[in-house]
Amino acid sequence: xxxxxxxxxxxxxxxxxxxxxxxxxxxxxxxxxxxxxxxxxxxxxxxxxxxxxxxxxxxxxxxxxxxxxxxxxxxxxxxxxxxxxxxxxxxxxxxxxxxxxxxxxxxxxxxxxxxxxxxxxxxxxxxxxxxxxxxxxxxxxxxxxxxxxxxxxxxxxxxxxxxxxxxxxxxxxxxxxxxxxxxxxxxxxxxxxxxxxxxxxxxxxxxxxxxxxxxxxxxxxxxxxxxxxxxxxxxxxxxxx
Amino acid sequence: xxxxxxxxxxxxxxxxxxxxxxxxxxxxxxxxxxxxxxxxxxxxxxxxxxxxxxxxxxxxxxxxxxxxxxxxxxxxxxxxxxxxxxxxxxxxxxxxxxxxxxxxxxxxxxxxxxxxxxxxxxxxxxxxxxxxxxxxxxxxxxxxxxxxxxxxxxxxxxxxxxxxxxxxxxxxxxxxxxxxxxxxxxxxxxxxxxxxxxxxxxxxxxxxxxxxxxxxxxxxxxxxxxxxxxxxxxxxxxxxx
DNA sequence: ACCTGAACACCGTTCAAGT
DNA sequence: ACCTGAACACCGTTCAAGT
Numbered sequence: 247x248x249x250x251x252x253x254x255x256x257x258x259x260x261x262x263x264x265x266x267x268x269x270x271x272x273x274x275x276x277x278x279x280x281x282x283x284x285x286x287x288x289x290x291x292x293x294x295x296x297x298x299x300x301x302x303x304x305x306x307x308x309x310x311x312x313x314x315x316x317x318x319x320x321x322x323x324x325x326x327x328x329x330x331x332x333x334x335x336x337x338x339x340x341x342x343x344x345x346x347x348x349x350x351x352x353x354x355x356x357x358x359x360x361x362x363x364x365x366x367x368x369x370x371x372x373x374x375x376x377x378x379x380x381x382x383x384x385x386x387x388x389x390x391x392x393x394x395x396x397x398x399x400x401x402x403x404x405x406x407x408x409x410x411x412x413x414x415x416x417x418x419x420x421x422x423x424x425x426x427x428x429x430x431x432x433x434x435x436x437x438x439x440x441x442x443x444x445x446x447x448x449x450x451x452x453x454x455x456x457x458x459x460x461x462x463x464x465x466x467x468x469x470x471x472x473x474x475x476x477x478x479x480x481x482x483x484x485x486x487x
Numbered sequence: 488x489x490x491x492x493x494x495x496x497x498x499x500x501x502x503x504x505x506x507x508x509x510x511x512x513x514x515x516x517x518x519x520x521x522x523x524x525x526x527x528x529x530x531x532x533x534x535x536x537x538x539x540x541x542x543x544x545x546x547x548x549x550x551x552x553x554x555x556x557x558x559x560x561x562x563x564x565x566x567x568x569x570x571x572x573x574x575x576x577x578x579x580x581x582x583x584x585x586x587x588x589x590x591x592x593x594x595x596x597x598x599x600x601x602x603x604x605x606x607x608x609x610x611x612x613x614x615x616x617x618x619x620x621x622x623x624x625x626x627x628x629x630x631x632x633x634x635x636x637x638x639x640x641x642x643x644x645x646x647x648x649x650x651x652x653x654x655x656x657x658x659x660x661x662x663x664x665x666x667x668x669x670x671x672x673x674x675x676x677x678x679x680x681x682x683x684x685x686x687x688x689x690x691x692x693x694x695x696x697x698x699x700x701x702x703x704x705x706x707x708x709x710x711x712x713x714x715x716x717x718x719x720x721x722x723x724x725x726x727x728x
Numbered sequence: 729a730c731c732t733g734a735a736c737a738c739c740g741t742t743c744a745a746g747t
Numbered sequence: 748a749c750c751t752g753a754a755c756a757c758c759g760t761t762c763a764a765g766t
Contacts (some may be wrong), residue, residue, distance in 0.1 A: 307689070323719070349495070355723060368612075368613075371609075371612070371655065371658065371659070372609075372658055372659045372662045374679055376679065376682060381686070381691055381694060382690075384694060385690075385691045385693045385694050385695075388690075388693035388694060388696075388697060389530065389693050392693065398697055398699075398700045399700045399703065400713075401697065402700035402701045402703065403700075403710055403714070404525070404622060404717070405521065405697075405701070405711045406710060407710075407714045407717060409715070410655055410656075410659070410714075411652075414612065414651055414655040415651075417612060417613055418612070418613045418651070421613045438615055438617065447621070449623075449626075450622055450626045451626065451627035451630075452626045452627075452630050453601070453622060453625060453626050453629060455629075456629060456639055456642060456643050458639075459639045459640045459642070459644075460641035460643045460646070462643065463638065466710050469644055469648075472641075472644045472648070473644070473648045473651075475650060475721070475725075476645070476718055476722055476724075476725065477717055477718060477721055478707035478721070479720070479721040479724040480717035480718055480719070480721030480722075480724070481717055481721075482722040482724075483717075483720040483721070483723075483724060484717065484720070485717075
């Protein structure tokens with residue numbers, strides 16, 4: 247590889263940390279816009295995601311995005327679909343004997359896949375999935391659920407309930423993680439613990455009595471795993487055969 | 488009742504519909520600010536809730552609110568707590584024989600209490616409850632759960648899981664209701680149904696096979712009731728005694 | 729067809745100044 | 748102590764104008 251004077255210069259070194267404004271000559275595309283949007287979320291969280299910020303990171307103005315994307319709503323949907331497309335969902339060759347563990351693994355993967363992108367899960371709440379990669383995830387989940395001896399109606403509603411749980415938990419977990427990441431946040435969580443412990447037992451006898459278990463987080467995933475276990479056990483209880 | 492010329496005039500008649508700017512002489516207070524905020528949410532939804540809008544409805548400027556409320560975050564927390572305080576939670580005299588139905592009634596009341604305020608539930612997601620009325624709700628839930636033969640740890644985590652489900656479902660239900668309320672929204676929901684029905688069965692065999700059950704909503708609460716049943720059955724499965 | 733500058737109608741929050 | 752006007756640093760989206 248040789249450089250001649252007419253070659254474009256290689257990109258200059260730059261401080262990491264903040265997103266670089268990309269070469270404005272490479273044309274915009276949905277792909278690049280979604281890349282930039284996810285980079286913003288990964289770097290600074292969902293609240294930092296704005297059309298103006300994405301445009302600036304791409305070295306252009308906000309109006310330019312609207313040639314490729316209908317608006318912020320569609321951009322969020324595209325981000326979710328991109329994340330769905332990265333989920334490795336092994337076609338699990340549904341095995342009735344290992345059904346419960348297979349369902350749990352599926353929901354866990356969803357949960358953790360979302361958690362890789364901070365609080366992006368918030369944008370996934372209450373969205374009807376219509377984008378292709380997301381539909382693939384649902385279809386695979388349905389395939390798995392159908393191997394569990396459940397009625398079609400239970401399978402259908404369970405394919406709503408389980409992702410709802412994965413998403414809501416990922417959102418809550420992301421806020422928890424975010425808080426624990428900063429010194430003030432860690433302080434705040436300790437204060438909350440102390441606050442609950444100090445609550446007047448006359449007015450809140452049960453909170454006072456259970457302050458320990460209420461605050462207990464043996465592992466970061468313990469609460470998530472508990473709810474997942476409850477839901478899967480409940481589904482098993484609805485088996486017809 | 489007689490009017491003399493020095494009496495302040497009674498408030499002039501006005502078009503309903505939009506919130507009136509209240510008498511600026513009656514002093515601001517947290518109470519009145521929360522009243523106004525909830526009125527905005529009830530009238531136009533959570534997205535319409537802004538400090539500026541609340542201030543305008545109270546006949547003042549946005550800066551005035553900050554003497555009574557730390558910021559928008561605190562205002563949202565106060566709104567949630569206000570809603571919690573309106574929930575009628577009959578101390579249910581926990582009865583192990585009717586435990587499952589009592590738990591369901593409790594979670595249903597939470598769900599529907601939130602639904603009375605549009606998509607306010609969104610603001611309740613991922614918030615650690617510390618305000619008094621919300622803590623009362625949790626304490627009562629704990630009391631009820633403790634009558635079910637569950638370990639303290641299961642009781643504690645269930646008191647997270649059940650409200651999480653009530654809140655997430657209320658948020659999703661509110662969006663569904665909101666959409667069905669407008670003609671375009673109703674149209675959109677029909678289009679989604681048609682879209683799923685028309686999905687290529689080769690790529691999405693299970694969605695295609697279950698299009699009927701997936702779209703089936705016999706009553707507005709059917710999905711919520713399904714999930715509630717699943718979770719309560721799962722908790723029953725965790726009974727020690 | 730794709731991109732842009734400028735504008736419109738908004739945000740939450742701060743702060744010096746008033747009463 | 749409580750309130751305010753004005754400002755700061757942002758938003759999403761539109762639209763006429765450019766290439």
